Amino acid sequence: EVQLLESGGDLVQPGGSLRLSCAASGFTFSSYAMSWVRQAPGMGLEWFSGITDSGGDTYHAESVKGRFTISRDNSKSTLYLQMNSLRAEDTAVYYCTKGSDTSRPYYFDYWGQGTLVTVSS
């Protein structure tokens, strides 16, 4: 059974930093692209960061570019998100998602339960 378990969400002051983790199990982690999707309170879904299976290629949306960094440790089956220079507008539930395929455009077939990040003084 595929499981994605996020951790690291917390209350942090504006300008602060936080690192989220997503522990994966139930599939060959190193074979699949992974992503982070967030959802601000009462709002829709925003895909803002992705990483290829090897970790050699990453994507960051303009909204987080230069502040957030996605990475992975395939030996630990864990996905990370380093968040720096946090702003109030980064307040959201952060979901870890698994890419569906290894050889064609992928959708998100599994989602974690989410971890809440609150940026406030």
Place this chain on the structure above:
Amino acid sequence: EIVLTQSPGTLSLSPGETATLSCRTSQSLTGSFLAWYQQKPGQAPRLLIYDASIRATGIPDRFSGSGSGTDFTLTISRLEPEDFAVYYCQPYGDSRTFGQGTKVEIK
């Protein structure tokens, strides 16, 4: 950047009725690479449909997807109480931006 427009914003229906949700994209999607997700309050989204019309594992057959190019539809036949939720569409070719969602609420 592909822009998605989901309509309507809210759909008020009774159990047993049929819900028809629309997702329009600003550019034609090659390969019909479009997915639909369901999200219930306090829960993570769940994959319903991929490749525009293929049901994900375990999804009841009252959920069906159709469309190609720029116009896509999610149809929920015979609404069950557990189907009242928010539904998002998402392309996954050149862009993975989500639509703004359609809320299906109990009338």
